[in-house]
Amino acid sequence: MAKETKKQKAHVSKEKIETVKKLAQEMKSGKTVMIVSIKGIPSSQFQKMKKELRGKAKMLVAKKSAAIRAIDETGISELQALKQHVDDSRAILVSNDDAFELSAWFTENRSPISAKEGQIAEADITIEEGPTDLVPGPVISELGSLGLQIMVEDGKITIRKSKVAIKAGDKITTAAASIFQKLGIKPFMVGITPVAFYDAEAKKIYSGIKIDKKAMLASILTANAKALGFSVSIAYPTKQNIGFLLAKANAHNNALIKLQAKTS
Numbered sequence: 362m363a364k365e366t367k368k369q370k371a372h373v374s375k376e377k378i379e380t381v382k383k384l385a386q387e388m389k390s391g392k393t394v395m396i397v398s399i400k401g402i403p404s405s406q407f408q409k410m411k412k413e414l415r416g417k418a419k420m421l422v423a424k425k426s427a428a429i430r431a432i433d434e435t436g437i438s439e440l441q442a443l444k445q446h447v448d449d450s451r452a453i454l455v456s457n458d459d460a461f462e463l464s465a466w467f468t469e470n471r472s473p474i475s476a477k478e479g480q481i482a483e484a485d486i487t488i489e490e491g492p493t494d495l496v497p498g499p500v501i502s503e504l505g506s507l508g509l510q511i512m513v514e515d516g517k518i519t520i521r522k523s524k525v526a527i528k529a530g531d532k533i534t535t536a537a538a539s540i541f542q543k544l545g546i547k548p549f550m551v552g553i554t555p556v557a558f559y560d561a562e563a564k565k566i567y568s569g570i571k572i573d574k575k576a577m578l579a580s581i582l583t584a585n586a587k588a589l590g591f592s593v594s595i596a597y598p599t600k601q602n603i604g605f606l607l608a609k610a611n612a613h614n615n616a617l618i619k620l621q622a623k624t625s
Contacts, residue, residue, distance in 0.1 A: 377427065384423055384431030384453065388440065391455035393418075393463065395558035396443055400450040402551055406472060410553055413470070418456035418463060425449050439559065442566045446557040460558045464570045471552030478538045486527040486541070486548045492519045493544060500543065506536045 388394045399407060399422075411420045423431070428447045432440055456463060476486070488509060495518040504511055510521040527537050527548075541548065557568035593605045 380423060381427055381430045381434055384421055384427065385434035387419060387421060387455045388431065388453065389435050389437065391419075392457045392561050393455070393460040393558055394440065394443065394561070395454040395456070395460060395463065396446040396451050396556045397454050397467070398450060398554040398556055399452050402553065406551070407553075410470065414454075417458055417466075418454050421453040421455065423453065428453060437559075439564045439566065443557060443559055446568065451556065452553075460555075460560060460567070461570070464555045464558075467553050467555055468571070471550040473547035474549050474551045476533045476538050476541050476546075476548050478533055478535050480533045480549065482527045482529050482531055482533065482548065484529045484548075485525045486537075486546070488520060488524055488526045488540070488544065488546065490520045490523045492517060495543060500540075503536050503540055507540060 395418075397420075402410075414420060425448055429444050431453075432444050432447075454463070476482075488507070492514065496516060497513055497518060500518070501511065504518070504520075507524070507526045509524055509526075511518050512521055513519070526540070527533060533541075540546075555570045557566060558570065559566050589602055589605070592599060592602050593609065596606060598606055
């Protein structure tokens with residue numbers, strides 16, 4: 362077995378050895394080492410994002426075997442847990458920036474793309490009511506197959522009523538993909554997706570990262586509105602709701618005065 366191992370090592374090219382050493386050195390030099398998914402990203406968009414990351418992070422693409430050997434080569438024991446997240450559809454990102462800020466940047470820089478037959482809808486896909494640039498013809502039967510109500514105005518097709526064409530979790534049909542394309546609907550988002558990262562300062566691995574500032578802000582605003590309504594309903598005074606409580610008390614007082622006037 363020892364002889365076979367030596368032979369296998371002998372067949373590893375100098376180029377591959379240098380690639381592994383370079384990857385390992387890059388990983389040892391960064392504050393953040395992140396495994397990201399690049400699956401399904403068009404080459405042009407990937408190159409564009411690499412350029413936009415200049416000065417913020419280095420994107421390193423290598424085969425799974427080379428990436429795993431490079432992680433071993435670093436000699437950093439805490440980094441070993443990243444190996445389970447490595448595959449050929451992923452890249453290694455090295456940066457001195459905060460990993461959570463980078464994750465948020467990736468979320469904000471996703472791009473809409475057209476749907477393809479067979480894809481699974483991540484959310485309901487709705488075709489909104491209103492005029493289109495489509496002219497009457499074979500497309501009418503395609504629209505009808507999706508259950509859309511239409512009419513013709515000034516030689517163009519108008520969608521009479523909004524309708525969910527594909528529900529979340531369902532596959533994109535041939536007809537739906539065709540209509541989405543013709544209507545310019547791009548229901549999917551594509552971009553670099555963080556999978557897991559190593560924080561060199563904390564010496565910890567984090568996975569399942571999803572930073573969406575817009576969604577978080579919307580969630581906070583919704584929670585705030587619900588909390589405000591609840592505090593008013595139970596008459597719990599705060600600086601934020603005192604005006605609503607006084608208005609509510611005044612309305613009740615006026616109602617009592619009117620009731621007394623009727624009964625007297």
